[in-house]
Amino acid sequence: MRILDIAIKDLQQILRDRRAFLFIVAMPLVFTFFMGFAYRSMSQAPDPRLPIGLVDQDAGGELSQALGEGLAQAESFRLEAISAEQAENAVRSGKLAAALVVPPGFTRSVLAGTESQLELVVDPFSNRGQSVMEMVRPLVMHLYSSVEIAEMSLRAVESHIPFSSEVARQQELLAAFDTSWRAWDTSSEQGIAVEQVTSPPQAAHAEPFAGNPYNQASPGILVMFTLFGLITSATLLVQERRARTLQRMLTTALHTWEIMAGHLLAMFTLVLLQGLLLVVFGQLALGVNYLRQPLGVLLVMVSLAAWASALGLLIGTVAKGDEQVIVIAMISMFLLSALGGTWFPLEGAGRAFAAVGRLTPTAWAMTGFQNLLVRGLSFESTLLPFAIQLAYALGIFALAAWQFRRQAN
Amino acid sequence: MKILDIALNDFTRSVRSLFAIGMMVVAPLVITGLIYVAFSGAGSENSDLPIIQVGIVNLDQVPADVPVALGKTLADMYFDESVAGYIQPKIYPGEASVRSAINNQEIQAAVIIPAGMTAALMANQSVPPVRILQDPTLTIGPMVVKNMAQSLLDGIYGGSIAVQVHRQRFAVHGIAENSINLQSIIHDYEGWFTAFQRELFHSPQAALVLVTPQSAGEEAPSADPMAGILGQIMTGQMIFFAFFTGAYSMQSILKEQEEGTLARLFTTPTPRLTILGGKFLAVVFTVCGQGLVLLLVGRLLFKVQWGTPTSVLLTMLGQVASATGLGVLLISFVKHERQAGPVIGGGLTALGMLGGLFTVGMQMPEAFTRLANFIPQGWVLHAWRLSLNGAPSAEVFTTCLILVGMGATMFAIGGLRFNRRFA
Numbered sequence: 138m139r140i141l142d143i144a145i146k147d148l149q150q151i152l153r154d155r156r157a158f159l160f161i162v163a164m165p166l167v168f169t170f171f172m173g174f175a176y177r178s179m180s181q182a183p184d185p186r187l188p189i190g191l192v193d194q195d196a197g198g199e200l201s202q203a204l205g206e207g208l209a210q211a212e213s214f215r216l217e218a219i220s221a222e223q224a225e226n227a228v229r230s231g232k233l234a235a236a237l238v239v240p241p242g243f244t245r246s247v248l249a250g251t252e253s254q255l256e257l258v259v260d261p262f263s264n265r266g267q268s269v270m271e272m273v274r275p276l277v278m279h280l281y282s283s284v285e286i287a288e289m290s291l292r293a294v295e296s297h298i299p300f301s302s303e304v305a306r307q308q309e310l311l312a313a314f315d316t317s318w319r320a321w322d323t324s325s326e327q328g329i330a331v332e333q334v335t336s337p338p339q340a341a342h343a344e345p346f347a348g349n350p351y352n353q354a355s356p357g358i359l360v361m362f363t364l365f366g367l368i369t370s371a372t373l374l375v376q377e378r379r380a381r382t383l384q385r386m387l388t389t390a391l392h393t394w395e396i397m398a399g400h401l402l403a404m405f406t407l408v409l410l411q412g413l414l415l416v417v418f419g420q421l422a423l424g425v426n427y428l429r430q431p432l433g434v435l436l437v438m439v440s441l442a443a444w445a446s447a448l449g450l451l452i453g454t455v456a457k458g459d460e461q462v463i464v465i466a467m468i469s470m471f472l473l474s475a476l477g478g479t480w481f482p483l484e485g486a487g488r489a490f491a492a493v494g495r496l497t498p499t500a501w502a503m504t505g506f507q508n509l510l511v512r513g514l515s516f517e518s519t520l521l522p523f524a525i526q527l528a529y530a531l532g533i534f535a536l537a538a539w540q541f542r543r544q545a546n
Numbered sequence: 547m548k549i550l551d552i553a554l555n556d557f558t559r560s561v562r563s564l565f566a567i568g569m570m571v572v573a574p575l576v577i578t579g580l581i582y583v584a585f586s587g588a589g590s591e592n593s594d595l596p597i598i599q600v601g602i603v604n605l606d607q608v609p610a611d612v613p614v615a616l617g618k619t620l621a622d623m624y625f626d627e628s629v630a631g632y633i634q635p636k637i638y639p640g641e642a643s644v645r646s647a648i649n650n651q652e653i654q655a656a657v658i659i660p661a662g663m664t665a666a667l668m669a670n671q672s673v674p675p676v677r678i679l680q681d682p683t684l685t686i687g688p689m690v691v692k693n694m695a696q697s698l699l700d701g702i703y704g705g706s707i708a709v710q711v712h713r714q715r716f717a718v719h720g721i722a723e724n725s726i727n728l729q730s731i732i733h734d735y736e737g738w739f740t741a742f743q744r745e746l747f748h749s750p751q752a753a754l755v756l757v758t759p760q761s762a763g764e765e766a767p768s769a770d771p772m773a774g775i776l777g778q779i780m781t782g783q784m785i786f787f788a789f790f791t792g793a794y795s796m797q798s799i800l801k802e803q804e805e806g807t808l809a810r811l812f813t814t815p816t817p818r819l820t821i822l823g824g825k826f827l828a829v830v831f832t833v834c835g836q837g838l839v840l841l842l843v844g845r846l847l848f849k850v851q852w853g854t855p856t857s858v859l860l861t862m863l864g865q866v867a868s869a870t871g872l873g874v875l876l877i878s879f880v881k882h883e884r885q886a887g888p889v890i891g892g893g894l895t896a897l898g899m900l901g902g903l904f905t906v907g908m909q910m911p912e913a914f915t916r917l918a919n920f921i922p923q924g925w926v927l928h929a930w931r932l933s934l935n936g937a938p939s940a941e942v943f944t945t946c947l948i949l950v951g952m953g954a955t956m957f958a959i960g961g962l963r964f965n966r967r968f969a
Contacts, residue, residue, distance in 0.1 A: 159892050171899050225757075229935055238757075258757045261774070270756070277754050278700065278742075285738050286708045289731065290715045297721045313715050320707040328699050329692060330675040333682035334648045353683075460565030467573060475580040484596060484654070484684045486584035491596045504651075507683050514649060 139391055143399025147373055148406060157369045161411050165362035166418055169355050186212070187269055190219040190227055190236035190258075198244030199311050200280060203318050204237070204255075207276050210322070214272070228258050235259040235269040247284055248310060279321040287313035335513040355419035356506035357479040360499050362415070363408050363441060364470040367449035370404045371462045374453030378544070393545050397450065397538060404446035412438045430509045433516035437505035440526035444498050447530045451537035454544060473499045498529040548816050552824025557831040560795050570791045570836045574783035575843060581779055582848055598687040599634045600624055601644040601656035601679075606663040616667060617659040620676065620698055624657070629694070641679075648681050655680040655688040657695055667706060701739045705732040774934075777850040781930040782903040784840045785923055786894070788865055791836050792873025793890045795829040799964070800883050812968065822964055826957070829873055833866045853933030857942045861929040864949030868922040871953030872897075874960030878967075897923055922952050 151157050191208060195201040209216045219227060224236035238256040246253035257273060260266040290313040291306070300306040377383045386396055416434060419425035427434045448469065456462040474480055476490070477499025483491040494500050505522030508514045560566050602624055606617025624635040636653065638644045644656035660674035667673055676695055680688035708731050716723060799822075802808040811821050841858065844850040852858045876893055880886050898904060901923030902915075918924030929945040 164892065164895060167896070167899070171904075229937070254755045256755045256757050261756060274754065275696075275700075278746075281742065282700075282704050282707075282739070285742075286704070286711050286735065289708060289734055290711045293712055293726070293731075294715055294719055294721065297716075297725065298719055309715070312718075313711055316714050317707055317711045320710055321703075328673075328675055328703065329678060329696055331678045331680065331688070331692060334645055334679045335682055460563070464565055464568040464572075467568075468576060471573070471576050471580060475577075475584065481584070482683060482685070484686050486596075488596050490584045511682050512649060518649075 139395050140399045140402060143396060144402035144406065147370070147400060147403030150373060151369050151403070151407060154369065160369055161362075161366045161407070162414060164365070165358055165411070165415055168362070169351070169358045169415065169418065169423065186215040187234040187265055187272075188217060188232065189214045189269060189273075190217050190224055190233045192219060192221045192224050192236055192238040194221065194241045195239045195243040198239070198242075199314065200244040200247055200284070201239040203283075203314075204239065204276065204280060207279075207318075207322070208237070211272065211276070213268075224258050228260060234265040235273070237273065247281075248307070248314075279318070283314050283317035283321060286317040287311075290317075335511070349424055351419065351423040351425045352507075352510045353482075355415070355423055355425045356503060356510065357474075359412055359415045359419075359506075360441065360477065360502050361470060361474040361479045363412060363445045364448070364466065364473060364499075366408060366411050367404070367445065367452060367469075368463055368466045370400075370407055370446075371449045371453035371456065371466060372459050374400060374450070375456050375459060375462055379458075383545075387545055393542055394538075397541055400453070401446055401450055401534070404449045405442050408442040408445045408449075409438060412442060425510060427510070429513075430516050430519075433505070433509045433519040436516070436519045436523045437502060437509075437526075440505075440523045440530065441498075441502045443530035444526050444533055447533035447537055451533055451540065454537055454540040473497055476500070478503050498526050501525045501529075549820050549824045549827060552821060553827035553831055556795070556798055556825055556828030557835075559798065560828070560832045561835070566791075566794065569794065570787060570832070571839055571843075574780065574787045574840060575847075577783050578776060578780040578844070578848060582776055596687070597632055597634050598655065598690060599636070599653040600691050601638045601647050601653045602635055603638050603640060603644055603656065603658045605640075605661040606659045607661070608664045612664065612668075614664060614668070616664045616702060620657070620659055620695060623694060623698055624691075632690070633694075644679060648679060651681065654684050655691040657691060667702065670706065670710070697743060701736060701743075704739055705735045708732070708735040776848045777844070777852070777934050778906045778931075780840070780844050780848060780850060781927065781934065782906040784837065784844075785865065785901075785926045785930070786898045786903045787840075788833055788837055788869045788926075789872055789894050789898070789923060790890065791833050792829055792869035792871075793876050793886075793894060794873075795832040796825070796873040796877040797880075797883065797886045797890070798828070799825050800877065800880060800886060804883060808968075818965070818968060822961070822968070826870070826874060826961070829870045830866060833869045833873075834862075837862050837865060851934070852930075853936060853942075854939065856939045857933035857937070860939065860942045860946040861926070861933045864929050864946040864953075865926045867950045867953030868926055868956070869953075871956030871960070872922055874964070875956040876960075878960040878963035897921055900924070902927055922949065922956075925949050925952065 189208060191205055193201050193205060205216070208214050217233065219233070219236060221238065224233075224238060227233040228236055236258040238258060240253055240256070243253050243255070255277060257270065259269055261270065287310050291310045294309060295306070300309065383396070387393070416427045416438070420427045449466075452462060452465050452469070456465055476494040477497040478494060479499060483494045483500065486494065501522040505519045505526075508518035508522070509516075512518070560570075602621045604617045604621045606615070608615045608617075621635075621637070623629075624633055638647065638656070641658055644653065644658070647653045648656060656679040658677040658679065660676060663673055663676070676699065678688060678692050678695065680691075709726075709728055712726050712731055713723060716726060799808065802811070808821075812818060841852055841862070845852065853861070876889055877886065880889050900917055901921040902918045903923055906927070918927070925945060925948055929942060929949065932942045932945060
């Protein structure tokens, strides 16, 4: 009962503070909604095609016409004809994702075997820029391939029937190019089919994150703000020590372990409640199917709350003042969130970073959520993340207990 | 001089605080540094990306007497020594086993080579697609696996197209089809394609020159893609924490009011305007100092090219003016220190979001972009983008003027409110 009393006292004290509402409830909700909105707006824009400009300085050239047709027919692009002067400004201002510049005399030069290069005006650091580069390169490859095939065919035909004039030779080259270009157009539609493996297989989606970008944003922010919320509860411990309430409690019949357990229980309850609130919000407002495997979600959340509250206890015992709590909690949040893949998937990070990141408890919490929400796996898939997070909770708690006892003595 | 003394006193107090230093300098650097450490190997020639475990299912079985086995060629590509640094392949017997391996996170992607692929290609029939199965939480690894398959298939399809074109052109000219040397065509095309791919690998600009938009006569933006990305990320962080610093430094006035030192100061012969002016000036010093440190560290540590000296100076001026102005305005509405936390934390986070500080590099909807035009943080971000992209100084100057105007207006309103409060 004493443990419960301490926990209830802590919770009342935390919830009376309006700041707690802001940091524990409002900010994570707003962030989840905002980040999901940002991802969604990219994938569900009214016209999701990337606007690309074509600066055709090779007027009437067969190769530039073919490129223009290729870009116009591509499902991913919305083609706009622009002038060379407008191209850089349009890309810099974001009006266009990129602009393909065909230099003067391009067709003539390429067919004559002399060097003439296409230019792609693009911001290579932006997502849109990288997507355009990825999509334009095959088109350019098909163009050069068609030219090569046309030249091979021309030489083969010429070895049987010499052409009467250079004009006839050029016409043959262009006809062969046209046949090859159209054949590429058909071939590029087949070839490779990509499938996201989800379980059961009939729920497979073509888009990442099982078709809902909130499947990544919602658990990511849940895990991150779990750590952010520790500021409020860890501050309580520091205040208790500074106001000498802790010392007063130690003069009573209460055991040290009871005081610790009471504080830990309060933090655990708070983190779990915050997580549940975000889960309900994710389920109802964002369409994240947490309730598909409620037991699995609960296992991940309980283990997350266990190590997060142990960490809160550790921060509360280590920090000397309120401001130190904020600094330590925020640095822990930044480190564990980034390393654990809540900001960005670890597959894009460097090898060493990803290897270290996969060891963090945040990464295991994310794996647990992703197994259920994105991979569509069963509740059993959360057992390993649950066990590892629980081991972390025990380790961190042992450290916090050692520090707490040291202070109590 | 008194105004300077008060400003320096407040400034010294700010930089002595561990919390202030943590939030003003360490936090933006930690965030940018983490991203730098995470991605510093990406994009380089010796890419440091995690190893991609790939499952291979080859259903394309060809009789022993058929000399070409395209499925085997495709499968062998993943076992090639040249990709051993980042691809770890494993043969699986069928689709069910690779699905299970993906679900168990033993592999990140699988390549399923369809049955009858070689036969269909040899007979010039429609070829069933090669299937790439992937873990739905990943994008980069499966994309590498797909691109490898695509590159080989492009070579195969290209050879097939070369044969088709020869047949069609020979038919047009009435040349007998049996005079086509199929082996020679495929061999020649493969030779060209391999050389083309090799050239692209060593020099991607061989086929397509990439041009980063910039203005003539200005310094070129960073050629290092990592520095470019970090520049954008660090800009967002720097702006967010500059506004935080503006408001946090101004909070000292509340602290002094609660501790009674402000009332004591007012009893001295120093005019109130000088005292308040000194406090405002301290905020300017702090925001300036923080900005300079972050710019310098960003340049030295992360190699961010912030822009020309003129652009950087103008943008910094706009940042300092608006961050100080908003700080004074926000704190003028706060009655005591306990209120300051939520107002600074909540208010600045919301404004940062709407100003686009947390979504740099993302393409946001038009309405959202328009909304950022009403928010100081949005304008500062715009100014830094211009500077980073090497826009003309005149363009940066206009944005700077708008920011100084915004800052002055907010400062005037906040200053008036403080003046009235302490009258």
